[in-house]
Amino acid sequence: xxxxxxxxxxWALIIALLIGSVGNKFFVQYADKTVYLIFVMLxxxxxxxxxxxxxxxxxxxxxxxxxxxxxxxxxYALSAxxxxxxxxxxxxxxxxxxxAASAVVTMKLGGDGASNTTYVLLSSLMVALVVPLWFPLIxxxxxxxxxxxxxxxxxxxxxxxxxxxxxxxxxxxYTLRKVHDAFARWHEVSFYLWASCLIFAAxxxxxxxxxSSAGLGMMAVLALGSLAICSLQFFLGKxxxxxxxxxxxxxxxxxxxxxxxxxxxxxxFLMPSTGETPLAIVGLGTYIIWQNIINSWQLYxxxxxxxxxxxxxxxxxx
Numbered sequence: 001x002x003x004x005x006x007x008x009x010x011w012a013l014i015i016a017l018l019i020g021s022v023g024n025k026f027f028v029q030y031a032d033k034t035v036y037l038i039f040v041m042l043x044x045x046x047x048x049x050x051x052x053x054x055x056x057x058x059x060x061x062x063x064x065x066x067x068x069x070x071x072x073x074x075x076y077a078l079s080a081x082x083x084x085x086x087x088x089x090x091x092x093x094x095x096x097x098x099x100a101a102s103a104v105v106t107m108k109l110g111g112d113g114a115s116n117t118t119y120v121l122l123s124s125l126m127v128a129l130v131v132p133l134w135f136p137l138i139x140x141x142x143x144x145x146x147x148x149x150x151x152x153x154x155x156x157x158x159x160x161x162x163x164x165x166x167x168x169x170x171x172x173x174y175t176l177r178k179v180h181d182a183f184a185r186w187h188e189v190s191f192y193l194w195a196s197c198l199i200f201a202a203x204x205x206x207x208x209x210x211x212s213s214a215g216l217g218m219m220a221v222l223a224l225g226s227l228a229i230c231s232l233q234f235f236l237g238k239x240x241x242x243x244x245x246x247x248x249x250x251x252x253x254x255x256x257x258x259x260x261x262x263x264x265x266x267x268x269f270l271m272p273s274t275g276e277t278p279l280a281i282v283g284l285g286t287y288i289i290w291q292n293i294i295n296s297w298q299l300y301x302x303x304x305x306x307x308x309x310x311x312x313x314x315x316x317x318x
Contacts, residue, residue: 011300012195013292020202024210027203034200037193038100039165044190045103045113046169047183053114059244060119063254064126066236071095071130074229075138088270089222089283093229095130096257096265096284097123100162101194105256105295108191109302111248117162119253124158127265135269145269153268157261198292201260205285208263222279223286230255230290256295259288 008015020027071094078087098120107113132150172180209219234255241250263285266278 011296012192013198013296013299016195016198017202017289017292020199021206023199024203024206027200028207031200031204034197035161037197038161041104041190041193041197042100042161042165043169044183044187044193045107046117046166047172047180048107048187049103049114049117049169051166051170053112054118055114056118056122057115057244057246059115059241059246059250060122060253062240063119063237063250064122066233066240066254067094067123068126068130070233072134079138085218085279086222086225086283088266088278088280090225090229092262092266092270092280092284093226093257093287094233095127096259096262096287097127097158098253099256099258100158101197102252102256104190104194105299106249106252107187109248109252109298111252112246113249115246116249116253119249121162123253124155124162124258127261128154128158131265131269139270150269154261154265157264158258198288201288204260204263205288208281209285218279219282219286222283226283226287227290230287230294234291234294251298256291257287259284259291262287 071091074094075087075091078084078090098116100120102120103113103116106116128151131154132145132147135150136145169180169183172183234251237254238247238251241247241253244250263281266280266284270278270280
C-alpha cells in the first residue's frame, strides 16, 4: 500500500495528465470550473508568502527580456524559413506568461515562492501589453481589435485569479490569524489541487487538438518544437536564476507556462482567415505534457534526496 501511495505522490502530475487525456470528453465539460480549484490552491500558497518579499529583482528584468526577445526571435527566424505554423507555436511557447500554479511547485521544490509570484504578475502584465501591440504587425485580422479591448481581455483572465486569493490571504492574516496559519500548515493540499487542475487542462488540450486540422506528421513536428522550447526555458531559467541565487524559482518562472491562456490567445488573436483552429494550439497543448514531465522528474529527485538525507541523519544519530 505504501508503495502505491508513494508512486502517486511522485508522479501525481503525470497521472493527472493521463486521466484528463483519456477521459477528455467527460472532463472538458467542467473545465471552466477549474478557476475555483486554482483560487483555493493559491490561497494555500499565498498564506505561506510574506508580502514584503514581493519585490522586483534584476533577474525578473532578464527573464522578461528572454520571454519577449525569445518569442520575437523564434517567430521571425522560423517565418523567414516559411514555417509559419511552427513560428506561431514556438513564439507562443516563449511568450506565454508564467502559470500561477508555478508558485506551488516552486515552494514544493524548496524554491523562493515570493520571487516566482512576483514574476507571475510581471509576465502577465507584459503579455497583456505585448500581444495587442505586436500581434497586429504579424497577423492582419488582429488589427481590427482595439488595443485597450485586447489588453483588458487578457488581463481580466489573469489578475482576478492572482489578486483574489492574495488579498484573502492577507485579510485572514490580519483578522483571522488562526485560520491563516491553518492554511499555511496544510499547504501540501495546494499541490494536489494543482494536480486536479491538470486533469481538466489535459482534457482541454486533447479537445483542442481534436479540433485541429493538423495531421499526425505536423502534430509530431509541433510537439518536438514545444519540447525544445520547454527544455530551453527550464535550462535558461535555472542557469540564469542560479546566477542570482534563485535557481529553482528561475526554472519555474521561465519554464512553467499558463498554457490555457496561451491557447485562448491563439484562438482569439491568431485565428486564420479560413476560421480553422490555429495549429499553434497543438504545440501549446503538448507543452503541458513536457513541463509536467520535467516537474514530475524534479519532484521525484527532490523526494529521493530528502529520503537519502533522512536515512543519513538516522545513521549518524546513536
